[in-house]
Amino acid sequence: MEHVTVIPRQRLDGLELLGGPTKPLNPPFSTPLPLWLALLLKKQRRANISPPPWLSVEALTHILDFETDERTAEVFSPAPTMPRAIGMTPLEGDPYLSRDSLELSPPFMSDAATARAQEDALPYHWLELGHLLLTHAADDFDEPDTVRKLLRDLREVRMSKLRKGFKVLGPGAGIKMNGVGGMEVAEVRGFVVGMVDGLRKINRSREESRKEREIEERENGLGSSSYADEEDEDML
Known part of the structure; x- marks a missing residue:
């Protein structure tokens, strides 16, 4: 469940939700809330949403420069830094639950869209988050039109990289998808499935x-x- 940071306009007691309790809202102190609840309060004009740092014009411009730089043309901008691995005591002879084997994966990082998010990295759901926040909370951005344009440019550049990488993919080869978002994976899935199926037929052992x-x-x-x-x- 994605969380965003809200700035409440009025007091609101904490709520008991399936995902856990929320903190009470006390203006003007910012509080992280589930995205769906933040959008509801925004619609009711009971709170404003603070865009995550990576949705600023400066941050998106920096990431776009990285994506279009000739020196980094073959890779995607780095994903947010992973938190320290947290594991359980493994069974004797079984490393499956060792402390070094468990860590949060990008879709489930708690601060990917809050005010504490990493500024120079796109989270796993960056496209979806950007679309929702610009659609329902555009007035909370300093330059919403510029942010929208930068997101569109980023999407086009990164999708071009994905298609180019898969077009040159041969038998036994691979493509690095570090930093690729969930929506990008969904969009390229049909193209990849068809290509892999073709390679399987052509390159039978x-x-x-x-x-x-x-x-x-x-x-x-x-x-x-x-x-x-x-x-x-x-x-x-």
């Missing part, structure tokens, strides 16, 4: 091809050639 030929020869009553004979032919 030699053993699979040999087995298919042997089955066809048996069905046609021609017998099958030996493994050694085929290896000799391959060496010619």
